[in-house]
Amino acid sequence: MTKKTQLTCPCQINPKGAATTLLSYKDCCQEFHDNIDKTDGIKPDSAERLMRSRYSAFVLVKPDYIIKTTLPAQQELLDNQSIESWAKETDWAGLKIVKHTSKLGKRHAQVEFKAFYNTENGLQAHHELSTFVKTNDKFASPTNERWYFLDPTVAMTVSQKQPCICGSGERFKRCCGQLL
Ligand code: ZN
Ligand code: ZN
Numbered sequence: 001m002t003k004k005t006q007l008t009c010p011c012q013i014n015p016k017g018a019a020t021t022l023l024s025y026k027d028c029c030q031e032f033h034d035n036i037d038k039t040d041g042i043k044p045d046s047a048e049r050l051m052r053s054r055y056s057a058f059v060l061v062k063p064d065y066i067i068k069t070t071l072p073a074q075q076e077l078l079d080n081q082s083i084e085s086w087a088k089e090t091d092w093a094g095l096k097i098v099k100h101t102s103k104l105g106k107r108h109a110q111v112e113f114k115a116f117y118n119t120e121n122g123l124q125a126h127h128e129l130s131t132f133v134k135t136n137d138k139f140a141s142p143t144n145e146r147w148y149f150l151d152p153t154v155a156m157t158v159s160q161k162q163p164c165i166c167g168s169g170e171r172f173k174r175c176c177g178q179l180l
Helices: 030-034 047-059 063-068 080-089
Strands: 091-104 108-119 122-135 146-150
Touching: 030 047, 047 063, 047 080, 047 091, 047 108, 047 122, 047 146, 063 080, 091 122
Parallel strands: none
Antiparallel strands: 091 108, 108 122, 122 146
C-alpha cells in the first residue's frame, strides 16, 4: 500500500458534484497560502482562484490569509480571533462555484458560490455573491497586480466623493462604492 501523501485541496471538493480529477492541495491552493507574505510571490490571477484559496484557508484555519487577501484598507477592521473561531467551529463540506464574472467594469469581478457545511440538520450552504477588486500600483509592473476581496460587512468611513479605498484614483462612488 502506498501512503496517501497528497491531500485533495479543500476547494476541489464539491459534495453536490460528480468527482472527476481533483487537484491536491500542493498543486492548488498551497502555493498561494505559502506565498502570501512575499510581494513577488505567486498569487491568484483571477477572482475565482482567490475565492477558492480563501475557502481553502477557512477550511485549514488560516485567518492571516483571509485578512491579507481582503482589501488593505479594510484589513485592520477585521478580527483575526473571530475569523479563526468561525473557521474552526464550522464543519466545512465543500465548495461549488456557481458563476464567475471575471470582468465587471475596469477592475472588478464577482464570484457566486456555495460553501457547504454540515450541521445537525444535514448539509447546508452559504450561498453568496462576492466582489473582488484588482489593484494596480501605478509604479509597479503589471505583474504586481493583485486581486483582493471587498468585504461588504466592514463599515467604511469613506464618503461617496472621496478617492476610492482600493487606490484606483477614482471616486469611491464610481468605483468600489458601486459594488459595496
Ligand atoms: Zn484549492
Ligand atoms: Zn475602488
